[in-house]
Amino acid sequence: MTFLLLSLLLAALLLYAVVLLKTYRNVSAKELKRQARDGDKLAEALYKVVGYGASLDIVLWFVIGISGGLLFVVFADSMPFWLSVFGIASIIWFGFAWLPNTHGTQFGNTLAKYTAGPLHGIINFLYPILSRIERLIGKYRPVTVHTGIYTKDDLIELLKQQKGQLDNRIAKEDILIAQNSLNFGEKFVRDVMTPRRVMSTVSIDENISPVVMEELHKTGHSRFPVYEGKKDNFTGILYMRDMLKKRTGGKVKDLMEKKVYYVHDEDLLTDVLQVFIKTHHHLFLVVNTFEEVVGLISMEDILEQIVGKPIIDEFDQYDDLRAVAAKQAEKEQKNHNHPLKKSS
Numbered sequence: 001m002t003f004l005l006l007s008l009l010l011a012a013l014l015l016y017a018v019v020l021l022k023t024y025r026n027v028s029a030k031e032l033k034r035q036a037r038d039g040d041k042l043a044e045a046l047y048k049v050v051g052y053g054a055s056l057d058i059v060l061w062f063v064i065g066i067s068g069g070l071l072f073v074v075f076a077d078s079m080p081f082w083l084s085v086f087g088i089a090s091i092i093w094f095g096f097a098w099l100p101n102t103h104g105t106q107f108g109n110t111l112a113k114y115t116a117g118p119l120h121g122i123i124n125f126l127y128p129i130l131s132r133i134e135r136l137i138g139k140y141r142p143v144t145v146h147t148g149i150y151t152k153d154d155l156i157e158l159l160k161q162q163k164g165q166l167d168n169r170i171a172k173e174d175i176l177i178a179q180n181s182l183n184f185g186e187k188f189v190r191d192v193m194t195p196r197r198v199m200s201t202v203s204i205d206e207n208i209s210p211v212v213m214e215e216l217h218k219t220g221h222s223r224f225p226v227y228e229g230k231k232d233n234f235t236g237i238l239y240m241r242d243m244l245k246k247r248t249g250g251k252v253k254d255l256m257e258k259k260v261y262y263v264h265d266e267d268l269l270t271d272v273l274q275v276f277i278k279t280h281h282h283l284f285l286v287v288n289t290f291e292e293v294v295g296l297i298s299m300e301d302i303l304e305q306i307v308g309k310p311i312i313d314e315f316d317q318y319d320d321l322r323a324v325a326a327k328q329a330e331k332e333q334k335n336h337n338h339p340l341k342k343s344s
Contacts, residue, residue, distance in 0.1 A: 001079075003074065003078050005076070006074055007071065007074055010070050010074065011065050011067075011071060013061065014063075014067040014068050014071060014093065014095065015093070015095045015113075016063075016111065017061075017063040017064045017158070018059045018064060018092070018095030018096055019095060019107065019108045019111055020023070020060055020094075020108065020111065020112055020115070020119075021057070021060045022063070022096070022108060022227050023046075023108030023109060023111070024046070024049065024050055024056060024060075024112070027046060029047065029050050029051065031043075032046050032047040032050055033047055034239055038206065041113075042109060042112075042113050043324050045112070045113045045117070046109075046112055047120055048116055048120045049112070049116050049120050049123070052123050052127070053134070054134045054137070055123055055126075055127060055130035055131065055133075055134055056119075056123060057062075058130055058134065058137075059119075059122065059123055059126070059130065068088055068092065071087075071088060072084055072085075073087050075087050075264040075285055086195065087285060095124070110232055114313060116124065117128075134182040152182055153185055154181055155182060155264040155333070156179060156183070159175050159178055159179050159182075160179075162175060163175050169286055172244065176307075176308045177306060177307055177308065180305060180306050180307070180308050183266075184269060184270065184305055185268065185269070185270045185305055186268075186330075187264065187268070187269045187305060188266055188267065188268060188269065189264065189265050189266070189268075189269065189272055189297055190265040190266065190286075190294075190295075191262055191266045191269075191285055192269065192302070192304075192305055193265065193286045193294075193295035193296060193297040193301065194295050194296050194297070194298075194301070195294065195295045196293060196294050196295050199225065199295065199296055200216065200219040200221050200224055201224060201225045201226070201227055201231060201234075201239055202216065202224045202225075202226055202227075202234055202251050202252055203227060203228070203252065204226050204227065204228040204236070204253045204256070205224070205228075205250055205251060205252070205253065205286075206251065206252045206297060207250070207252075208243055208246060208249055208250050208251065208252065208255065209248060209249060213240075213243055213244075215247065216243075217240065221240075222239065222240040222241070223237055223239055223240070223283045223298065224237070224238045224240075225237060225238075225260075225283075225285060225296060226238050226252055226253075226256045232292070232293055234285060235256075235258065235260065235263045236253075236256035236257055236258045236259070236260060237257045237258065237259075237260065237283055238252055238255060238256045238257075238262065239255075242255045243255060259281065260283050260285060261275070261279060261281050261283075261284045261285070262284060262286070262287050263275065263284045263285075263286055263287075263297065264286070264287060264288070264289075265286050265287070265295070266287050266289075269302055269305060272284065272297065272302065273302050275325060276299050276302065282298055282299045282300075283296060283297075283298050283299075284296065284297050284298075294295070303336070
């Protein structure tokens with residue numbers, strides 16, 4: 001009777017340690033922390049123990065070793081050696097192999113929940129010793145952790161899998177931005193530029209009038225290359241915002257920005273983005289190998305490749321140009337009447 005009770009006790013202790021080891025190895029500390037913040041009692045209990053890291057493994061393996069050794073001694077005292085070895089091996093197999101394939105995970109979570117308190121107390125009490133053992137083991141144990149990511153394609157594939165994961169909590173828009181960012185460095189200016197045939201341009205000698213402003217606004221753009229004489233002789237850039245600020249008439253040459261920047265259609269978007277940042281200019285004309293203007297590219301064109309959707313310009317949100325002008329006038333009037341503005 002004593003043999004049976006002692007065997008059952010030691011076997012239960014061994015299986016307890018094995019099940020807890022499997023349970024804690026299959027949970028994410030970060031995920032437990034998030035769930036604990038949301039009020040999940042099971043996650044809160046498990047996180048208290050998981051936070052000890054390798055010290056938890058040391059304790060559980062110690063319990064497995066001691067209980068297994070004592071159980072083997074008990075078996076060997078009452079049965080043949082080979083049968084004792086077979087009995088111990090069967091119990092360990094039952095814990096490591098069979099239980100996780102049936103109800104071991106659910107049972108392990110329940111067991112971990114109700115024993116987390118005592119286990120936390122034991123590890124906390126022994127932590128000064130356990131931490132030294134942990135450091136000693138760490139010196140001689142090679143680091144074998146690997147993410148499984150070798151190339152950029154592996155990371156892109158991982159993002160695709162994450163998007164289709166049932167318990168995914170990352171917004172699809174965020175995953176899309178990450179995917180686009182990884183592919184961003186492989187795109188050229190020619191892939192995203194506005195071709196020359198659909199560019200909206202304006203003559204340097206054009207008079208600024210409501211009719212001209214209305215026509216330019218209908219193009220859907222807010223920046224226009226300015227040409228002088230021949231339509232390929234670009235001398236500046238006209239901004240819609242500058243026209244709106246102009247209260248009286250005038251010519252395009254009086255309002256345009258005289259600096260014109262060029263990029264090559266074979267340039268990478270990553271390089272052009274750096275030039276945008278360096279020059280603080282938002283529109284470049286694109287030339288080919290023969291120095292012919294073949295299109296234009298804006299900062300919005302580049303950013304759209306990252307966010308994966310069109311970026312609405314501040315003037316694109318209105319269908320009526322007069323509404324834009326009225327809003328600008330109202331804003332300037334408020335600034336003019338503001339007491340702090342007057343004193344400055």
